[in-house]
Amino acid sequence: MKLPKQGLPKETILEQLQTFQKQDLDWRSGRVFGFVYDPGESVRDLAKEAYGRFLTENGLDFTAFPSLLRLEREIVAMAANHLGGDSNVVGNFTSGGTESIILAVKAARDRARAQRPDILKPQMILPETAHAAFHKAAHYLDVQVVPVPVDPATFRAVPSVIREAITDRTILLMGSAPSYAHGVVDPIPEIGRIALEKGLPFHVDACVGGFMLPYFRRLGGKAPDFDFSVPGVTSISMDLHKYAYTPKGASVVLYRDPDYRRHQIFASAKWSGYAVVNAAVQSSKSGGPMAAAWAVLHYLGDDGYLEIARRQWEAARDLAAGIEAIPGLRLLGRPDFCMFSFTSDEVNVFLLADRMNARGWYIQPQLAFGASPANVHLSVSTANAEWVQAFLADLTQVADEIRGQRPDVPEDLLAAASGLDPAALSDHDVDGLLALAGISGEAPSPQAMAGINQIMNALDPALRERLLVAFANRIFRG
Numbered sequence: 001m002k003l004p005k006q007g008l009p010k011e012t013i014l015e016q017l018q019t020f021q022k023q024d025l026d027w028r029s030g031r032v033f034g035f036v037y038d039p040g041e042s043v044r045d046l047a048k049e050a051y052g053r054f055l056t057e058n059g060l061d062f063t064a065f066p067s068l069l070r071l072e073r074e075i076v077a078m079a080a081n082h083l084g085g086d087s088n089v090v091g092n093f094t095s096g097g098t099e100s101i102i103l104a105v106k107a108a109r110d111r112a113r114a115q116r117p118d119i120l121k122p123q124m125i126l127p128e129t130a131h132a133a134f135h136k137a138a139h140y141l142d143v144q145v146v147p148v149p150v151d152p153a154t155f156r157a158v159p160s161v162i163r164e165a166i167t168d169r170t171i172l173l174m175g176s177a178p179s180y181a182h183g184v185v186d187p188i189p190e191i192g193r194i195a196l197e198k199g200l201p202f203h204v205d206a207c208v209g210g211f212m213l214p215y216f217r218r219l220g221g222k223a224p225d226f227d228f229s230v231p232g233v234t235s236i237s238m239d240l241h242k243y244a245y246t247p248k249g250a251s252v253v254l255y256r257d258p259d260y261r262r263h264q265i266f267a268s269a270k271w272s273g274y275a276v277v278n279a280a281v282q283s284s285k286s287g288g289p290m291a292a293a294w295a296v297l298h299y300l301g302d303d304g305y306l307e308i309a310r311r312q313w314e315a316a317r318d319l320a321a322g323i324e325a326i327p328g329l330r331l332l333g334r335p336d337f338c339m340f341s342f343t344s345d346e347v348n349v350f351l352l353a354d355r356m357n358a359r360g361w362y363i364q365p366q367l368a369f370g371a372s373p374a375n376v377h378l379s380v381s382t383a384n385a386e387w388v389q390a391f392l393a394d395l396t397q398v399a400d401e402i403r404g405q406r407p408d409v410p411e412d413l414l415a416a417a418s419g420l421d422p423a424a425l426s427d428h429d430v431d432g433l434l435a436l437a438g439i440s441g442e443a444p445s446p447q448a449m450a451g452i453n454q455i456m457n458a459l460d461p462a463l464r465e466r467l468l469v470a471f472a473n474r475i476f477r478g
């Protein structure tokens with residue numbers, strides 16, 4: 001594709017963009033349990049307007065645009081206050097959970113470089129439920145992951161196992177509040193005690209849950225303490241673009257004190273251009289996400305969020321109870337949050353997800369990993385609340401329809417694939433495997449994933465990763 005020789009009229013362009021969206025998940029329907037956190041029209045309109053007003057302002061230089069500095073300071077102060085922080089807590093606005101986590105890992109690594117220069121190969125301990133963003137941070141920052149199992153019944157991290165895994169190269173402990181896959185909060189106070197005893201930084205990944213958990217507690221939720229009120233917690237990531245319902249591109253990373261945060265900041269004066277100092281990974285960036293986040297936080301306010309929390313809490317509770325009442329389905333762990341997953345020994349969860357998605361819902365298949373069997377995940381947001389009973393009725397029907405069925409994948413193929421050694425495969429072999437799994441140059445529809453998931457589920461995680469990279473390398477072509 002080439003640039004058009006002459007520019008096109010605005011109407012033509014907007015029409016084209018709209019046609020591109022036709023195959024997308026219909027998040028406006030309220031039937032999508034993931035990806036999108038829709039606060040409804042009035043909040044969306046305000047967010048758009050605020051975003052538009054700051055679209056062009058550049059966060060590259062906070063002396064040139066003091067409005068952005070002010071927005072960032074105020075958002076961070078609200079976030080710190082929300083998470084039990086005192087006036088020492090500092091932080092920054094970032095583009096999302098992954099950026100917040102990368103920065104938290106960088107701060108821990110660079111703190112260790114300054115204080116423990118003898119550590120040449122730093123390690124961080126990750127319970128197997130830690131979000132993949134930590135593995136990405138480890139990969140980008142050359143920190144070694146020390147994976148540890150979680151409790152196979154509750155899917156919570158086990159403090160004694162974390163303690164055992166600490167070596168003289170450990171630079172960071174982490175816990176989730178909650179974990180994405182199962183919606184359970186790790187025992188943060190116990191891990192905090194270990195961190196204090198060993199003098200180690202401790203990051204709490206509250207990306208998905210940090211904003212809502214305080215409201216759920218006000219509604220009677222029993223999740224463990226997870227914020228700066230817990231001794232030993234040194235940094236927290238909390239996304240706004242999830243359950244604070246602000247547009248995408250909004251998260252914060254917070255530190256107990258500026259002395260620690262210093263290690264997050266990057267400056268460069270070793271080139272011939274302007275002096276660079278970046279608190280976050282991005283350098284040039286639109287003021288839009290920050291202005292929209294500030295606007296939505298002020299528009300909804302504490303009362304507005306409490307009301308949203310109540311709707312979500314009740315919807316998630318009713319969904320979880322309804323799912324457990326369907327013969328053969330069972331929840332994984334006891335969720336502390338409005339997201340959870342369920343599995344089954346009788347109903348193939350990958351087929352179930354396809355069939356539900358074909359009925360206009362979106363639920364997310366998750367592959368088996370560690371203690372967690374193959375399952376289906378639901379992130380419940382306020383937009384889903386009125387659909388609980390309709391969803392449960394469809395789920396009951398679909399589960400009955402497919403009980404005992406499996407995706408149409410030859411057993412011998414599954415057996416052969418499960419024994420493959422990723423290190424011994426050529427690129428040609430990987431292409432062959434993608435073809436066998438039915439993956440071509442096009443993105444498969446969420447309604448036709450069961451066979452692919454069944455094969456992926458049988459593979460070693462390292463081989464899954466290899467196929468995913470090959471797939472992405474194929475799909476992002478013009």
Ligand SMILES: Cc1ncc(COP(=O)(O)O)c(C=O)c1O
Pocket residue numbers: 095096097098099101131133176178179180205206207208209239
């Ligand atoms: C617990 C947790 N941490 C980190 C992330 C990564 O966030 P993002 O997708 O905004 O980069 C997520 C995303 O769902 C999450 O649930």
